[in-house]
Amino acid sequence: MRSLYLTVIITVASTIVYAQTPLITNIAGRKTTSLNGKWQYIIDPYGTGFYDYRFLERKENDREAYWNTDVPENKTDRKEHKFTDEYTLNVPGDWNSQAEKFLYYEGIVWYKKSFDFTKANSTDKVYLYFGASNYETDVYLNGKKLGKHKGGFTPFNFEVPDSVLKATGNYLVVKVDNTRHKDEVPTVNTDWWNYGGITRDVQLVEVPPAFIRDFTLQVQKGAALKTMKNVPVEGWVNVKDWQNTREVTVELPELKIKKIFPVTGERVNLRFNLPAMQLWSPQTPKLYTVVVSNGADRIEEKIGFRTIEVAGKQVLLNGKPLFMRGICMHEEIPQQIRRAYSKQDALQLLGYAKELGCNMVRLAHYPHNENMSRTADSMGILVWSEIPVYWTIDFTSAEVFNKARTQLTEMITRDRNRASIIIWSVGNETPVKPARTAFMRNLISAAKSLDSTRLVSAALEVNYQAGVSKIDDPLGEFVDIVSFNEYLGWYAGLPDRCRTAQWEFAYDKPFFISETGAETLYGFHGDSLTRWSEEYQEWYYREQVAMFKRMPENFAGLSPWLLCDFRSPRRNNQTFQEGWNNKGLIDQQGRKKKAFYVLKGYYEEKGL
Template structure:
């Protein structure tokens, strides 16, 4: 079993080859493989099922101790009809520092465990079999790399889980012409019935144009041809019908992009976009000029058999279905840059998501943290910019002090400013929970389990008074929309005294549901709060505060949770109809 679906669903070409499956593999505990020239080796010691990390059962390895470095090797050939094309080698994600060789010749390097990278390998290929070798170096205890929820100790503990080393997303080849469409960026403008499209073409050439065709449910609704100036083409595509992408109502347009040379097609990409705006006013988050209370759930993106990698595309889709069955309309994608196909399903299903990086483990008490964080964060924003489901960015989460040293506020400030420069269409939370420096939305985390004490914290702001602020000596509220972005975390796994969760455990299912109802209704009924995020959708290893088990089995009747979560949605719908 391996992942076979197309890995980049919003930018699709026909000429591609999946390199997932059985690879040769070797653990390099001493990180000495380069000295030993393993990139020239005729074989490696073991085998692995790519793209599953060696810690996972699906990889066929299942080794869960620290690995300083790992090596991969496989042979491949090039389809006959690709012979006159440029060949690109793509990696969805490799944790953490990667070096790649083709036929013993180094192709390039990449630093970062969560974002895609690619190399052109055309000139290094030969007829017949070619050898691809990959080395990944990973040290999540260094303080120099974002690790997210990967445990920095031998054992998983608390809210840190099994590590991921090396390749964990699809590896694939792509054939492109000498000049090809490299990148696309979409900004929709529903009021003007248009979408602004910016395209980047690799390798400049005279007499290049790009033809754009938008379709809605198979019917053409817009067409335009743009000239390529240098390596860029930009312009507005007018559509004859405006259908808004909304939570639970995911109207999407197909987009066909054709690169023309002297009027003849030389490259083609299939894509899609949604007509959707996000704005902030009246201390609320507006989607398409309507206030939408975001009923979010924390999704960690872990799987019992694949760890960071979903066992199948269907498993990605199923997690969204499970969340929506409980009455949530979106998720915080927590301490991890999720794979593109998760966002694809969110786009297709009308499911709101917040993009977040895996900052835990990275020392941000000085500027070196910025140098390690920012390049990969820019790659993440660039990769996911076009997703209509993605309604906000949150680069950092809970930036706690390190050994008594405070965060460098400039690291957060600069990251916020860079994110806003890259994307002016979405709100940015500088750091979720603490400690805010500059943020579009003020969010807090609170795991109080006593419903009365929890409600008391928010009572004054619900009556027009002062907002509840955690760590008031370190951050202050400045009138932004207010988001309780982590709460709950109610520990529920009867008979498991070794599990981990927040606060005291309920003594019965009835007590759990009463507590869930009380905590959630406190937030739903407070007019000063615009969004919540419940911790969490499913258990992960020893953390047993999910609404589903780690195997995605419901702990409670979904209808009961859905009825609680959906109360404010019904109120908002009634208000919208009246207006």
């Protein structure tokens, strides 16, 4: 039965494509034109701009389709849609935080951006790149459909035909629909706010016909780093229109390295040694400029070189034992009740983590903005990056698997050169059953085929039984590090239950506590037994820390739930929640709760 299921997934998944692939990477290092700023919008809860009155998708030249011009030909021309500057939204940005009428809105919003554009070089190709848009996105330029994408947290791009793009008077129309559906990833049931909109940058990217679409370079897997001299590195360069490219050059100017490789196919394999160098780590987040060129195209990227692996019961970073002092975080700025998107937002959130004493963050429960991973690179913060395979998606569906695998591919493609990312996660708290295990095992295999240099994990659940906490999920056999979410003292008894907790592990691997936490409202005080009080959360963390100190030797770290309070429509205690999950160590106004300092003290001790 299992083999049949896997075959069906592979067969069906290969036929479903939601956006043009493969993805262009290193957008920051290319010639771009930003389309950020004010966009006009129309709220369309019935999908009138997309469907006719028989609920059939409108044809491309349908005058009433919202992707076609809203300008009447004459005074008798009937137009039943109109974009205007009286109704605008900021891009990037979620719509929920920009007007009160959007607060709980889930559905379709049409965006329109008018612009002029002239290519720097007449022979260049132009791509339209979206950092992310939640969730289902249909893109039209000057009345022509460029394509469609599903997934709210990963980038996508479309090539823009020369016949469509104009020097003046372009109008880009984007239909964004954040409606939740059972057969999507994530599904209808989540514990975070479903922010809708074009939430990340939109850019036009200019490249020559034969351009470097993607590349990667990292320390060779399994390399013995006894010294920092002659370090073997390997990777590849992906060249578009490779038939017109003779060679690829890779340079690291600081190390006086210049290597030339012949081009005999779309992918050019790289392998060479680096001289005396400094490895990337949280203590020394050294980044080297890497220049890749092919004559027509030249891109630069900042890359840190390091190794991450499991050896026996330990996680090793650059060959040395690593204890991850982590924290979970959502991509949200609580003080402004909005989706985070900018470098400044990343600096704020990662700055909080640094102050807490963290050397690692778990980005929950979806890939965060590229600004986050790039900032983590420069700040020296390790990263767990995850796709939103969350709780109860349809694990029997080949189409759902394809959606998950597509998001996994887009996440890894975008961030494979980020030294900070050491763990790819394929999901969170998924129910134990055969179909789910096959589904997740396939995702793990896909992650390893896309990137064999990092660890792969998933946040599992604890099996609480008569005083014994068992970690026996069958998925543990396939992950590199066994990670689980435990809430002894919040969802299971009181915090003093930690004192008698017994742990049983079915797998002889390093283990990681991917979540633990208790909810409290900042400023509400009582004794330690009073739920929702700061004192209860403080007690919870004191008991948890004491338990951590008694954990077995294969305890590799933790990422408590979580850094900051965040919005969630599941949290409806009108006294203590009011639509917020308040398990944060920092509250909605950026104020630190008492438990912040308990965890900070533990991390300071572990960091010695």
